[in-house]
Amino acid sequence: MSHPTPSLSHFKRSDYQHIYEPAEDTFLFLDALEKEQGFLTDLNPTVCLEIGSGSGCVSTFLATLIGGSGTLFLTTDINPRANAATLSTAHHNHIPLDALRCDLLPSLRHTIDILLFNPPYVVTPSSEVGTHSIVASWAGGIDGREVIDRVLPLVDGALSKRSVFYMVVVNENRPEEIAERMRMCGFGMEVVLGRRAGNEGLKILKFARQA
Amino acid sequence: MLQCHAKSCPQGQSYPLAIRNAELEQLDAEFNADFVTRLMPKLDWAVLRKTAFELGVAELPAEIPTEPTQADLQLIHKVALETRIKEADMVCNGCGHVYPIKDGVPNMLLQDHEI
Ligand SMILES: C[S@@+](CC[C@H](N)C(=O)[O-])C[C@H]1O[C@@H](n2cnc3c(N)ncnc32)[C@H](O)[C@@H]1O
Ligand SMILES: [Zn+2]
Numbered sequence: 001m002s003h004p005t006p007s008l009s010h011f012k013r014s015d016y017q018h019i020y021e022p023a024e025d026t027f028l029f030l031d032a033l034e035k036e037q038g039f040l041t042d043l044n045p046t047v048c049l050e051i052g053s054g055s056g057c058v059s060t061f062l063a064t065l066i067g068g069s070g071t072l073f074l075t076t077d078i079n080p081r082a083n084a085a086t087l088s089t090a091h092h093n094h095i096p097l098d099a100l101r102c103d104l105l106p107s108l109r110h111t112i113d114i115l116l117f118n119p120p121y122v123v124t125p126s127s128e129v130g131t132h133s134i135v136a137s138w139a140g141g142i143d144g145r146e147v148i149d150r151v152l153p154l155v156d157g158a159l160s161k162r163s164v165f166y167m168v169v170v171n172e173n174r175p176e177e178i179a180e181r182m183r184m185c186g187f188g189m190e191v192v193l194g195r196r197a198g199n200e201g202l203k204i205l206k207f208a209r210q211a
Numbered sequence: 212m213l214q215c216h217a218k219s220c221p222q223g224q225s226y227p228l229a230i231r232n233a234e235l236e237q238l239d240a241e242f243n244a245d246f247v248t249r250l251m252p253k254l255d256w257a258v259l260r261k262t263a264f265e266l267g268v269a270e271l272p273a274e275i276p277t278e279p280t281q282a283d284l285q286l287i288h289k290v291a292l293e294t295r296i297k298e299a300d301m302v303c304n305g306c307g308h309v310y311p312i313k314d315g316v317p318n319m320l321l322q323d324h325e326i
Contacts, residue, residue, distance in 0.1 A: 046249040069241040072250065072292075083316045096240055096292075102319035106213055111253050132320075 003034050006060040010092045011085070018081045020054035020137035024197035025168050029118050030061050032166065032192040032204035040066050043162060045113035049074040051105050051151065054137065056086030056097070058116060063095040071113075073097040076105055078132050104151055105158060112158050118168040119148050144173050152178065155207065156185045164208050166192070171201035182207050213310070215303035217321055224305030227258040233266055233299035236315070240292045247284045247292075251275065254291065263290045 008022065020026075033040070045066070050059045053075035063073050075086050075097060083099040090097035100106060105115075120129075120137055121144040128139035129146045140146055148169070155165055165187070169175050179189040187207040194203045214226035256275040263269045269290050276283045301310040301317065311318050 044249075046246065047253060069243045070246040070249075078320070080316070080318075084314065087315065096238065098295075099316050100213075100319065101316055106319060107216070 003030075003037075003061070003065055005030060006057055006064065006089060006093045008055060008057065008089065008092075010088055011055065015081075015085065018134055019079065019085045020082070020134065022055055022057045024195070024200070025118055025121075025202055026054075026057055028193055028195050028197075028202050029058055029116075029166070029168055029204055032206075033058075033062055033065060035192060036166075036206070037065055040114065040164075043113060043164065045071050045163075047072045047074065047108075047112050047160075048114040048116070049076070049105060049108075049112045049158075050116040051076050052082075052117060052119060052137075053077050053086040053099070054079075054082050054118075056082075056089035056099075058118065059086070059097060060089050060093050060095050062114070062116070063090075063097065064093065068095045074100065076100045076102050078103055078136055079134070080132070104147075105154065108158055110157070110160050113160050113163045115155065115159060115163070115165040117151060117166070119151070120144075121148065121168065121170050121173055123172050140173070144170060148173060148178070152181050153185070155182070155187065159209070161209070164206060167205050167207070169203050169205055171203070175203055175205060178205065183210075186210055213301065213317060213319060215305060215308055215310075216319070217303070217306050217308050220303060220306040220308070225303060227255070227261070228301035228303055228310065230262060230266065230296065231300045231302055233312075234297045235266060235268070236295045236297040238293045238295055240288070242285065242288050244281065244284050247288050248279065250291065251279070251287065254287075259287075259290065263294075266294070266296075268294050 059075050083101050086099045120140045122138040122140050123144045124139040126141040129141040188210045190206045192204045192206045260271040299312040
């Protein structure tokens, strides 16, 4: 892919002990957004929100991809170091962006035009879910779905009329079951990209309101 | 746009949060009239107006302009896109809970016993 990845040269190796270091899942997400560039530009989004922004790599990339001056970029993370890291990455790449420390997303009624989430999707014991540390980057609990399943019911209320939601999953998360849940809330699902990375079968899912 | 979500918060009083002890930062953002026009209906005008007034940033018209002039748009641009709250306490009028803003990041998390 051709669009440049945001510069992350402001981070030190040791920063990645506390925030999620962009990895195969992150890069597949960037590739998927680049593939969707035409669609996303046509959407002419006003508000974009990323849940769990970590290093800030994904939102910063999207801002450089579709232009940073016509869209409000909001990010959340439960890990305070991720909020700070996201702001520094945006700043370092000359992108205006806001960061909010909260659980999942704030209550914005039908406001978000693009919603992004690379969730903690790894299957782990439930007891590992719910921390505010680096563990929150991957710990997904049963089927890796415990955090994902709290987001799904919020999507309909948060998204605007003309909007889209992208999410990273692995096969263990049972994407067909996620599709079924979202269909019940009036959303269609499509797989934008898939890739095998080590033992992870990664997919980028795209959800949009059904006509 | 943020509201209190403490369990003990009285219904209907969790919004808007009052802003106290604010330290503001002026940003330089590219003015984009089309963007500001699209953003306007997504803002809570009354809250934006009250906050901008209390923080001494600007005096916005009482009603949201239906046919905004270039000057209106520029003022909204300044208030909504070029003013960042660096440090502040956001206080809930309903239950008194304080959500701090530190280094430009509002913290909406509650302690475990408040959830
Ligand atoms: C897999 S990492 C993705 C980071 C970054 N977006 C990327 O793609 O490289 C998941 C992120 O979600 C955050 N997170 C986990 N649970 C969360 C929650 N309940 N609310 C907000 N953020 C959360 C983690 O702190 C972490 O930064
Ligand atoms: Zn309250």
